[in-house]
Amino acid sequence: MKFVDEAEILVEAGNGGNGCVSFRREKYIPFGGPDGGNGGNGGEVWLVADDSLNTLIDFSHQRTFRAERGQNGGSSQMTGRGGDDVRIQVPVGTVVTHVDTDEVIGDLTEPGQTLLVARGGEGGRGNMTFKSSTNRAPRQSTPGGEGDRRRLRLELKLLADVGLLGFPNAGKSTFVRAVSAATPKVADYPFTTLAPKLGVVSVGRHRSFVIADIPGLIEGAAQGTGLGIQFLRHVQRNRLLLHLVDMAPADGSHPADQVRIIEDELRTFNPELLERPRWLVLNKIDLLPPDQAQAQAAALIEELGWQAPWFAISALSRQGTVEICTRAMDLLDQLRQDEAEAARDAGDAGSGPR
Numbered sequence: 001m002k003f004v005d006e007a008e009i010l011v012e013a014g015n016g017g018n019g020c021v022s023f024r025r026e027k028y029i030p031f032g033g034p035d036g037g038n039g040g041n042g043g044e045v046w047l048v049a050d051d052s053l054n055t056l057i058d059f060s061h062q063r064t065f066r067a068e069r070g071q072n073g074g075s076s077q078m079t080g081r082g083g084d085d086v087r088i089q090v091p092v093g094t095v096v097t098h099v100d101t102d103e104v105i106g107d108l109t110e111p112g113q114t115l116l117v118a119r120g121g122e123g124g125r126g127n128m129t130f131k132s133s134t135n136r137a138p139r140q141s142t143p144g145g146e147g148d149r150r151r152l153r154l155e156l157k158l159l160a161d162v163g164l165l166g167f168p169n170a171g172k173s174t175f176v177r178a179v180s181a182a183t184p185k186v187a188d189y190p191f192t193t194l195a196p197k198l199g200v201v202s203v204g205r206h207r208s209f210v211i212a213d214i215p216g217l218i219e220g221a222a223q224g225t226g227l228g229i230q231f232l233r234h235v236q237r238n239r240l241l242l243h244l245v246d247m248a249p250a251d252g253s254h255p256a257d258q259v260r261i262i263e264d265e266l267r268t269f270n271p272e273l274l275e276r277p278r279w280l281v282l283n284k285i286d287l288l289p290p291d292q293a294q295a296q297a298a299a300l301i302e303e304l305g306w307q308a309p310w311f312a313i314s315a316l317s318r319q320g321t322v323e324i325c326t327r328a329m330d331l332l333d334q335l336r337q338d339e340a341e342a343a344r345d346a347g348d349a350g351s352g353p354r
Contacts, residue, residue: 005156007059008099011118012066014042014083016144019124020073023137034138035077036127042120042147043067043083049108053091054198056156067118070144073126080123087114093159093237099151109159117152121145160198160212161332163238165266167258170244171283173197175315176213179325203329212238236270239335240328241278247296247312248287255282256303277331279309281324286314 017039024032045067068083096105096115106115122145130138164172180199197213214235235241243262245255259280266273282300285293297312309327313320 005056007056007154008063008151009059009088009154010064010149010151011045011086011088012064012149013044013118013120013147014067014069015147016040016042016121016123017070017072017080018143019126019129019141020075020078021127021139021141022075024076033136034127034131035075036141037073037075037078037080038126038129039073039123039144040070040080040082041123042070042144043085044116044120044147045086045088045118047088047090047094047096047106047108047115047117049092049094049111049113050089051092051111053089055091056094056154059154067120067147069147070120070123072144073123073141077126077128079126082123083120085120090154091156093157095155095157097153097155099153105152118148118150121147157237158198158212158214159210159237161209161238162201162211162240162242162328163214163235164212164242164244165214165235165262165278166244167246167249167262169250170246170258171315172213172244175242175244175281175283175321176211178315178318178321180211201325201329203325207329207333209329209332235266235273239277239332241273241276242281242324242328243278244281244283244315245300247282247284247293247300255300259304277308279311279324279328280304280306282310282312283315285312286317286319 019039020036022034022036024035026032045065065086065088067086070083071080073080090108092108092111092113094108096108096117097103098105105117108115124142124144127138127141130140132138164175166172176197176199179201199211199213200208201211202208243259245258247255249255249258263274280301282297285297288296294312297310301310311320311324313324315321
């Protein structure tokens with residue numbers, strides 16, 4: 001399936017129905033008075049987060065969405081029917097931005113979450129609402145209000161606890177296959193993965209996290225080179241980044257250079273990403289002589305001056321993958337606990353005496 005993570009759409013809410021000017025005409029009621037009803041409200045446009053969707057590709061085919069107009073008011077004080085709403089299904093993780101103002105309208109992060117993006121126009125007033133002691137036979141009404149019309153940019157940012165970084169063919173897809181039930185494509189040519197894939201990693205009863213296989217990055221990705229910035233945006237939601245490095249690259253490049261290039265791309269795209277927990281995963285050690293693998297891994301860590309956790313593994317043979325997942329789960333549990341305590345403390349401070 002083609003992966004599309006950005007789309008631009010036009011949403012138009014329905015206009016309100018017009019108010020009615022009408023008078024009672026029944027026999028034997030010579031002074032029946034005004035009875036024109038109000039117009040119905042226009043339909044609204046809503047976005048709904050759907051966890052069964054993982055792409056915005058449907059918006060390549062339909063880009064305009066219009067809600068129904070409210071019906072006009074009628075005689076006998078009849079209010080017009082309100083227009084039907086339009087509900088647009090989008091993937092969980094969709095950020096909605098107003099194109100004209102560049103204002104972020106909302107962020108749909110939970111399944112079933114809804115967001116009102118275009119409000120319908122109010123129905124116009126019928127002449128019965130203008131009746132007063134000094135205006136017994138009003139002949140005025142008001143037209144229905146106009147509904148909102150907005151051009152929106154939809155941007156999908158995958159929701160995953162752990163994101164995988166690295167050059168093409170660093171072994172990210174193989175790693176996801178090794179630790180989850182996901183089956184991303186694996187091959188020996190660059191850019192095998194063209195769309196992010198999610199997998200659920202279980203490390204015990206009621207202990208699991210979501211991992212994202214993000215397509216490989218190369219030098220200049222932050223400026224759009226290769227698959228570029230299109231996929232760098234997805235790491236912004238990850239709590240932990242696993243930086244996979246090929247310890248035996250086929251092109252003869254130095255693993256340390258690959259690490260530095262990816263770091264430069266993160267720094268260019270968003271410097272805050274370098275402050276996020278990021279562990280180095282030295283992959284494909286099965287391709288090195290057994291008596292040299294650990295020594296080369298230690299030498300690389302020393303050359304980089306790496307201070308964060310690091311692991312030497314073989315995703316293909318699953319050597320070392322269990323330890324990484326267990327350590328990652330422990331960190332995620334701690335981060336969630338810290339966030340819950342911070343939220344609780346903030347709530348206690350806000351409810352204190354005034």
